[in-house]
Amino acid sequence: MAEIEREAMEVDVVIVGAGPAGLSAAIRLKQLDEDLAVVVLEKGSEVGAHILSGAVLDPCGLDALIPDWKEKGAPLNVPVKDDNFYMLGESGGIRIPNWPMPKLMNNHGNYIVSMGNVCRWMAEQAEALGVEVFAGMSCSELVYDEAGGVKGVVAGEFGRNPDGTPGPSYEPGMELHGKYVFLSEGVRGSLAKEVIEKYDLSEGHEPQKFGLGMKEIWEIDPDKHKEGSVTHTMGWPLGSNAGGGSFIYHLDNNQVYVGFVVHLNYKNPYLYPYMEFQRFKHHPMVAELLKGGKRIAYGARAISEGGYQSMPKMVAPGVALLGCSVGMVNVPRIKGNHNAMLSGKAAAEAAHAALQAGRSGDELTDYETEVRTGAIGQDLKKVRNVKPLWSTYGLQASLALGGFDMWTNELFGVSLFGTMKHGENDAQATRQASGFEPIDYPKPDGKLSFDRLTNVSFSMTNHEEDQPCHLKLKDKNVPIAVNLRAYAEPAQRYCPAGVYEVVEEEGKEPRFVINFQNCVHCKTCDIKDPSQNIVWTVPQGGDGPNYPNM
Missing domain, CATH: 3.30.70.20 (Alpha-Beta Plaits)
Structure with missing residues (x-):
């Protein structure tokens, strides 16, 4: 097949993915220099279409990026009012008191949000600054320069036949070249995966670990709705079959986010994560909440859970990995959006300094240094052993050991466990x-499941x-x-x-x-x-x- 000819567009920074990391980078670049040409490419039909998160948002990332976000109408409308943790058995549960938990587990000052809507708002802020945001533009290939560095991406290719050949309405897309390319594709992005493999960025780091998060939005009986209430559970129905747990967040308009996470390092190939989620909703505590309500949305997404020791090298010639392309989720807090925003800000500042110095296409080492030693690294280092402790010793033992480890890290900045390894990948x-x-799962009833x-x-x-x-x-x-x-x-x-x-x-x-x-x-x-x-x-x-x- 003849080589495809594409038009090329030259900009200063190309950003792949309009999530919290990519949009934060775009906003910060234009804050630093309004004359920079910045393009954000999003594969979803609109910004937010592919965003799925819990989410209880720690606003520290927004505070650093857009200090007046409240005045500008950011959709953070439901502050957390109460925190509940339960260990579930099949027919009941025990509430775990909040007082023994480290301060970092406190949700005071955080907000229950739709991250899709937060990203839509962030895109508006970016466009107001002059960022070009293009939705519906999948980035299918990386473009390399003669020295082997990343210089751009191929975006907007349409109309291939099922066998891969160009169809009658084929559009080849175009190449977008940047002095730097930021990959903020979210978890396990295809371009980030290619970069990690090509430049061996995982060398010397632990394998990344993942969870599968599934989520439904429910409208429930107003009498049962408690706006601002946050509940997390562990235990049933997973038991010893897998790590994981649930979240139930009461937002506004009598709506509730009901979610379930299964750690993907489970051993039993008969485990059926989706059906574990459906079974969870029949627990008496959950069934009573949802009874008489209706599910109005569903989605699923992988979650990076490896933490501090699993973050690969984040830079290679011409390219930087942001947010969940690196893996910046604080596992016990079930939060990563704040770190994604901070990573975007840090990458933008490193790229701006490089461009000011007349550089391009090199490694943004200052970005990596900031992530590992700054607020993100400090956030993740304190909890780095929670996931491997859970994987090694199981839920109940890890609650005590992980809690102890978080306390020693918070109080003294040290861990008696050092930095534990994950070992094998999922x-x-x-x-x-x-x-x-084989596991016999109950048939869904069409009401709760x-x-x-x-x-x-x-x-x-x-x-x-x-x-x-x-x-x-x-x-x-x-x-x-x-x-x-x-x-x-x-x-x-x-x-x-x-x-x-x-x-x-x-x-x-x-x-x-x-x-x-x-x-x-x-x-x-x-x-x-x-x-x-x-x-x-x-x-x-x-x-x-x-x-x-x-």
Whole structure:
């Protein structure tokens, strides 16, 4: 096939991803120099369409970036009023008192928000400063210079046939070249993954760890609604099968965010994270809250959980990784948006200083230094052992040990555990099916719990069917020949959108089917496939979920 010719556009900084990190970087660049040419490219149909987060937001990132955010109408309207922690059993629960917890666990001064709406507001602030924000623009390739550094991206390619050849309405997109390129794609972004592998940025760092977060928005009985109430639970229904827990956040308008996180280092390939979430809603405490209400939205997304020791090197020639492309979630706090914003601000300041000095296309080492030694590093270093302690010793032991470790870090700045290792990645953690029994999950009742495909319809997901499947198999034979035989093909279960299925017909060999139209872009398959045979790539721009207020 002849080489595709594309037009090129030259700017100062190209930013991939209109999440909190990318938009913070764009805003800060224009605050520092209004004459800089800054472009933000977003694969969702609009800014916020692909943003899914809990979220209780620590406003420290906004405070640093836009100190007068209240006057400018930022959608932080529901301050946290009370914090509740429960350890659940099947029929009841024990409330864990707040007083033994380190100060960092206190949600006083934080806000229950829709991060999608926060990002929409941030995009307005960026555009008012002169940033060009283009939604519906998937970035499908990196562009390298002659020395091997990153100089840009390919964006806006449309109209390929399912076999990958250009179709009748093919648009080649264009190359956007920048003196620096910022990748703020969120968790397990395809371009960030390429950069990490190409420049071996994970060398000397622990493997990244992940969780799968699933979330529904419910409208509930006004008599049961407690605006500003925050509840987290651990224990049932996961038990010893997997780490994880839930969140229930009461925002305004009688709405509640109900979410469930499953750590992806679970061993049992029969575990079905989505059904664990649905089962959770039948706990008496949760069922009573939701009874008479209605679910109005659903979505899912992977969460970076490796923390301080899993952050790869963040810079390479011409490129910097921001926010969840690095992994900046404080696991016990279940918060990363504030660090994403701070990372965007730090990257912008490093790039501005470099441009002022006449540099371009080099490594922004000052950015990495600021992240590791500044507010972000200090936030993550205090809690660096919570996740490995949980993985090593289980929930109950880790509550005591993790709490003790956070206290010693907070009071004395030291840990008796040092810095613990994670060891294997989440794909390697999956054990063979022969060591486990299948799990019998209750059938969804259609009132509190729902089948997967019905719920996916509440994510407003859409993909143009006449395009290449964006979920690539390195070897098409592996799902049946390896994964089905050894692991009972867990893709049927770990995907929260029903993308993957094994079709068995009498007298025929089983078939592995990929329903890519269902994909909500959570990236779990790219992370958890035990053979690491699935590669998540971007579909054409604008496709995927269309989250309203996630």
